[in-house]
Amino acid sequence: MSRLKADQRHAVRFSLNGKPVEGEAEPRMLLSDFLRHQLGATGTHVGCEHGVCGACTIVVDGMLTRSCLTLAAQVDGCELKTVEGLAPSADRLGVLQQAFRRNHALQCGFCTAGILMSLDHYLAKNSAPTEAEIRDLLSGHICRCTGYTPIIQAALEAAAQLASSKKETSDA
Amino acid sequence: MVQAAVQSANSVDQGGDRPWVGRSIERIEDAALLSGRGRFIDDLGVLPGTLHATILRSPHAHADIVSIDTEAAKRLPGVAAVLTGEDVKAVTTTLVVGVKAPVECWPIAIDRVRYVGEPVAVVVATDRARAEDAAELINVEYRPRGAVVDPLGAIAPGAPVLHDGFPGNLASERAFRYGDSEKAFAEAPHRFSIDIRYPRNSCTPIETYGVVASHDAGEDAYEVLANFQGPFSIHTVIARALKVPGNRLRLRTPPDSGGSFGVKQGVFPYIVLIAAAARVTGKPVKWIEDRLEHLTASVSATNRATTLSAAVAADGKILALDWDQVEDCGAHLRAPEPATLYRMHGNLTGAYDIRHVKIRNRVVVTNKTPTGLNRGFGGPQVYFALERLVQRIAIGLGLDPLDVIKRNLIDAGAFPYRTATGALLDSGNYQGAVARAVEQGRLAELKAKRDEARAQGRLYGIGFTAVVEPSVSNMGYITTVLTAAERRKAGPKNGAQATATVGLDPVGSVTVHVASVPQGQGHRTVLSQVVADVFGLQPRDIRVNTEIDTAKDAWSIASGNYASRFAAAVAGTAKIAAQRVAGRLARIAAGQLNVEAADIVFAKGFVASKHNPENRIAFARVAALSHWSPGSLPDDAGQTIRETVFWTPPELTPPDEDDRINSSLCHGFIFDFCGVEIDRTTLETRIDRYVTMHDCGTILHPGMVNGQIRGGFAQALGAALYEEYAYADDGSFLTGTLADYLLPTTTEVPEPEIIHMETPSPFTPLGAKGVGEGNCMSTPVCLANAVADALGVADITLPLVPARLAELVRGAEPPPPAGGATAAPVREGDRRLRGEGEASVKGAPEQVWAMLLDPATLQSVIPGCQSVDKITDTHFRADVTLGIGPVSGRYRADVELFDLDPPRAVTLRGGATGALGFGNAEGRITLAPDGSGGTKLTYSYDAAIGGKVASIGGRLLDGATRVIIGQFFTALARKAGGGGAEGGGFSLFAVLAKIASLFGGRR
Amino acid sequence: MKPPAFDYLRAESVSDVLEGLAQQGGDARVLAGGQSLMAMLNMRLAKPKLLIDIMRLKELRKIERQKDAVVIGAGVRQADLLAWPDLAEALPLVALALPWVGHVQTRSRGTICGSLAHADPSAEMPLTLVALGGEVLLRSAKRRRRVAAKDFFAGMMLTARSDDELIEGISLPVTRGSRFAFREVARRHGDFAIVACAAMKIPTGVRLAVGGVADVPTARDWPRLEGTALDDALNAFAYELGARDDVHATARYRRDLVRMIGRDLIGEVLQ
């Protein structure tokens, strides 16, 4: 057991989108701040710092996680996935991202990273979600610009596309 | 359902020879935003050594600042400076106030706080956490004053006065008269009147405010990066406050902004504050507002008390209106207020042809957060009154509400139509729009549904609204608050200068720059479409930059993202700029292709002859010529490197001598109707179907227009059903977290059915009108009308909190059973907590008495008490840590004893202040011998808690307060050898005794 | 909104936790899912000197099926329990109530025991524990004890747990052959309840448990009542809960919901 002292910075190492990263943090440093300001991974946004808005949602060890309600120290040794890890390459968007763009599912884009992470996580396990299920999933996010419908639509479209491409690969 | 609705409007449209404008192309903004590469203010790097600020805020709604002790805070390692009001005052001057009155308006409290959340000190440190640590060490002593939160209460005699320069809290009063409404009222067969209280709310963007400021002492110049949205008239306000000319305030905006909806206009007082901190510390200072600060103290829409009366003919025709509006701008009249009240001045007759109007406008200050821009800006407040009244007229006359709307709509042949109060409605076909909406929106079906639901005893209602949505504000409308004579003295203000720059670089690629400061509305995409069409290029060939830098870019005081001015004004200005360049390019190309300039077309990346398309030259070649070979241009062609156009519509004239004002340039039309059902058990309002018809002139990008409509609808639904910036009577702010200020989520927002009609505006270059704000104006009242219809009630107050409908729907509550528990008295806005209890104590009254006066005993019985200082025999000061379960905070407590009647009774009066807020309580303790050597101790108390804990822990606060008070008395009893034995004593007390014992190990 | 400074201890064994709690007492906080605690720290509503992270302790991550009970360890997240294949059969009331706790994104981290420790009067899990008559398993460096649900919740965010105790887990009885119903009213989906009601058939009649109204979730047993007798009983119960007004609801509205939903649910489980 190691007790990390309040007034000192301690090494924090984890895997971010498949790559090892490392930084230093006081015990009180929030994971959202660590990602953004220590690692420069600013795609994860912060809208409330009390767990309600969902903007900061990422995936830690396969769990949807509010990074604003998590300490950097807590994820030492874990595997993290953030919005920066969604696209297959820097100049291409993934299926879900493309569906968002097609459906105008974002305006200011501030809430978007969190919503994408929830959907990416969910669609990997649920290939044929209903509208009600997507609405329930996304009730943990607030978007102030879009009125949500295009987001729901993008999610359903992406789900269908992902399912059919999965089917194709398994058929092959 | 969602699928079909979205697909029709959104499906991306990339091909064909049609113009790009009018197509839903994919947004160029999106790739970066979808992959985490947005550049929002807090994503951008800062200079090494940049300091971070936090703001200490007032827990009181109204109090004098007796003293501020910053010593301990300044001593904390990492703290660079602590600025109080005095320090800020030393380097700045007051913000200008929108009316002529001897009042000041500072971005930080000077000697006195006037709302919960008002800045009291700015702490600047190496990082935010340390700054917050230090802020907790600042000791502010307040002397509370009476607070007033209700606008009518504020102007009632005897109300506490906020500013001496606003006697009776009245900041402005004006009366207007258009036509002869007295006569109309006297002669009309019917008169109707309605009293409205429109609540406070905000469109609350998900990104909060951010400011990074630095000061160059050598040149006395400031550089500021802020997610400010305009209007840039505020630039002059900021520069003036910082005591520099405009050219020494370089204000820049980041490439991306996380939504604004007007709200980020309100960042400007913080620009002054953080710039002052940068000047004092000599270092760049960064401040990112947190969500608690945002909800408590950023800015809010105005709440308004309105009495609206109408003189009405027997057929429902409205002959005259009489408005009495009392606008609540909060604690300070911050620029550009009282603009919310005057923005709609030309539109006070809505979509109706009403020739006689009387208006009394009063602007008042109250102990609440100052107000500012908010999507809808004045519209929701006006239409809520007007459209509720229209429904009341229909009910009163036994007419169909839709028939009353139709009877009063302005005739399609009457445009451009000058309203009684001065607006020039540019174009429209309101009857046509209503007819189309009724048909395509299947109103008949909805009515059948209502009949069926009602036959089953369900609460189902239908509501209607017709509104005119003004856009592109006249910079002069706000001067309507002045009299004609005052205006003459002040000089004219009018117009709405929009600007756009189109530039061509040495390889002939096109860059566009505008000062429209988008907050997510996709301006870059639309401008790429507009300019691509002019040059015959693809949108992806056009690079658009929408950042603004006031030191380098073209801008005017009208620049910014507000009043839905982008599509109508800015996009059109970009088109004009591009056309000017294209005109010159055509002349150059004509020379090279040996044709007349009139024969030139721009298409598919070429400049070509219309008659002989084979005779052509690549666009880039012509475009680059001005750089490489100005000598080979025709003599009179001029340069084609860069063209900046300023455009202001001539229709936007200043108010005339009779106070008629064309407050906005264009006017869209919206007709909404909806069916709602109220659940008989939960009393929740469920929207069955919502139909919204929009005529916003020419549509530039259907996907984005629908996006604006849906987004506005969702916010309006929030305002109607969930959201309220709620205050208690004592000025405590009650909705300080996103768990209390309730924003609708996916499970609350249905998809509205959107219907369009396009009547181009003759006054704008592209025929477009604004569309961004309409549903914020129409939807709240449409839902209210439907609920009124469902419940058959006359008065509806927003938000439609289910609990508020209980009396309306169910009548009186079943009484409590005889002899059983009774209900606690209804408390409404009164947040004082009262209670009583008793306990048996083993010691004699004299013994207990001695303890009460002994600091050592007090120390051991005051929950979490660290030390007690005896000031006098009956006055004690203590340092205490109070906690409920996991919540705890340190407080400085003051306890005084009064009305001593040894050893029988004493009154304790105390207050505690700390980082989490303040509390004060008064309790009377009586001691009586119990006949067996012990004492019966009875107590009653009256307590109030305010500050941070009230605004973020509201739901749990009362219970928590009760527990803490209980702890005190229990500990006292225990100390005296008692301890509320089971079965003995008051039940609350027994429970508390048990709880308190759990705190045994804690000190 | 940055937390105050604290030490952080990632426990590697239960004794690490108990030792930390014993040493630091009221200044230590167990950090479980963090879905309540971290928000409070960000708001600086709490100032612990030490956080003890228990989430890497495998021994606490167990859902154990015993003869007549299910024991749920302190490391079990709300999502883990929802995904437990036996849930609907063994703990039907939990299966009904758990989806009402927050959102997918908070249930994925928040624990069952953290919710009980937090003791929000509107929370669903405390209500379920009281309705089912479960027990809380407490452990300190010195002793272990089991506290019955009705004795555990002492007031708003107050429990019978001492500062040096870890909630190691809870035990919920498997009630065979009973019928359950659950309903909740909140302003929005996923919000804390304004009123939450759980009803179950018990051998002597029916039990109704109510959360969101009194300072603690409260259960009441009745013999089979019908008609006005039931109305009167519900009315008396509604008043006894001592409902209060807040920004989201009035006391009267809460009593209305207790009366109306209570009646509906009792009807459902007794039918």
Ligand SMILES: Cc1cc2nc3c(=O)[nH]c(=O)nc-3n(C[C@H](O)[C@H](O)[C@H](O)COP(=O)(O)OP(=O)(O)OC[C@H]3O[C@@H](n4cnc5c(N)ncnc54)[C@H](O)[C@@H]3O)c2cc1C
């Ligand atoms: C947006 C949002 C919505 C929510 N909505 C709901 C809702 O509708 N209903 C609801 O019930 N909850 C809701 N919650 C709260 C959520 O359920 C929390 O998960 C729960 O209250 C606490 O569990 P936790 O594991 O996260 O505990 P933590 O936050 O880690 O801890 C909470 C408290 O319990 C203590 N604690 C935790 N575990 C133990 C233990 N084993 N032994 C001793 N002490 C312990 C901690 O020290 C702390 O004081 C919501 C939270 C969020 C962020």
Ligand code: FES
């Ligand atoms: S920032 Fe984490 S949920 Fe809002």
Ligand code: FES
């Ligand atoms: S796109 Fe702006 S908040 Fe969702």
